[in-house]
Amino acid sequence: MPLSLVERVGSRATDMLAAVGAFFAFAGRTFGWVFRSLFKWKTLRLLFPQMYEVGARSVPVVGVTGAFIGMVMAVETVNQFKAIGQETRIGAVINLSVVKQIGPVLAAVMLAGRVGGALAAELGTMNVTEQLDALRVMGADPIRYLVVPRFMASLLLTPVLTAYSDFLGVLGGWFIAVFFLGIPNAPYWQNSHVELWQIMEGLIKSVFFGGTIGLMSCYKGFTSGAGASGVGRACTESFVASFLLIIVENFIFAELSKQMYVSLYGVRGIF
Numbered sequence: 001m002p003l004s005l006v007e008r009v010g011s012r013a014t015d016m017l018a019a020v021g022a023f024f025a026f027a028g029r030t031f032g033w034v035f036r037s038l039f040k041w042k043t044l045r046l047l048f049p050q051m052y053e054v055g056a057r058s059v060p061v062v063g064v065t066g067a068f069i070g071m072v073m074a075v076e077t078v079n080q081f082k083a084i085g086q087e088t089r090i091g092a093v094i095n096l097s098v099v100k101q102i103g104p105v106l107a108a109v110m111l112a113g114r115v116g117g118a119l120a121a122e123l124g125t126m127n128v129t130e131q132l133d134a135l136r137v138m139g140a141d142p143i144r145y146l147v148v149p150r151f152m153a154s155l156l157l158t159p160v161l162t163a164y165s166d167f168l169g170v171l172g173g174w175f176i177a178v179f180f181l182g183i184p185n186a187p188y189w190q191n192s193h194v195e196l197w198q199i200m201e202g203l204i205k206s207v208f209f210g211g212t213i214g215l216m217s218c219y220k221g222f223t224s225g226a227g228a229s230g231v232g233r234a235c236t237e238s239f240v241a242s243f244l245l246i247i248v249e250n251f252i253f254a255e256l257s258k259q260m261y262v263s264l265y266g267v268r269g270i271f
Contacts, residue, residue: 026143026219030151033144043148050153054115058161061114062107066165069102070094070172078181087183091192094173099194103166104202105250108209111158112242116217119150120238123221124231132222142222151214158210159203166202197261205253209246216242 037043073094081087123146126132135142174192177183217238224234 022223023215023219026222027215029143030147030215030218033141033148034152037144037148038152043144043152046145046149047152050149051157053118054111054150054153055157055160058111058114058157059164061110062161062165063168065106065110066098066103066168067172069106070098070169070174071176073097073102074173074176074181078177078183087181088187089191090177090183091174091188092194094177095170095192095194096198098169098173099166099202100198101202101250101254103169104162104206104209105246107162107165108158108206108213108246109243111154111161111210112213112217112239112246115154116213116238116242117235119154119214119217120221120224120235121231123147123218124224124234127222127224128226128231147218147222150218151211154210154214154217155207156210158213159206162203162206162209166199197265201253201257205250208249208253212245212249213242216245 074090077090077093078087081090081093123132126146132142132146135145174188178185178188220234220238220241224230
């Protein structure tokens with residue numbers, strides 16, 4: 001019985017390592033085609049429809065998410081600031097939290113659910129119906145024609161959608177704080193300064209979030225199981241894996257950004 005348990009654990013660990021290796025091989029092939037074919041007209045012709053799917057169709061859900069996050073933060077933090085007589089400084093906390101952490105992470109999570117699930121389902125269906133094999137038989141690489149445009153659309157448009165979410169989050173927090181919580185407008189904005197470094201930190205990490213979503217969703221679609229259940233499982237695994245990687249990447253970027261800021265500017269303004 002103990003031997004059987006050890007065998008099962010070892011088999012799981014081996015399968016997990018094999019899956020990680022397969023994903024990195026998939027990512028390597030994708031990056032190889034990106035550098036070789038990004039500026040070719042065939043790739044650009046395939047990229048524009050994916051930019052519409054990833055970008056334009058995600059605007060409503062990302063905008064609503066960003067706006068209400070700012071509103072919720074204003075409602076939840078105003079009493080604590082009023083207790084110490086610093087309610088006019090609530091804007092700094094809202095804006096910093098939105099542009100540096102909450103905005104990029106939640107925008108990426110929403111995209112992982114909406115875009116990542118759609119990409120995994122689309123490619124998974126193509127895998128189940130043997131359309132990927134048909135491309136290989138015709139001498140075309142499915143990664144070049146299917147993965148690269150979707151990966152680049154996610155990589156390029158996630159920062160744009162993050163900036164849009166941040167903007168609406170800042171406006172949402174201001175709207176609730178000024179018009180519903182009675183905080184004066186001029187002092188609110190005077191105390192809402194956010195450094196360019198903090199804004200760029202959120203936008204730069206959103207590029208990596210978008211790349212993670214694109215790669216993981218395409219990989220799960222390419223390796224989906226047979227039938228409708230396999231495609232559904234691929235969609236679920238795509239979202240879960242993307243979400244976990246986004247959280248891990250966010251922690252890594254937070255630590256790296258803090259160390260870089262201290263090395264360049266000292267501890268001034270880090271908090």
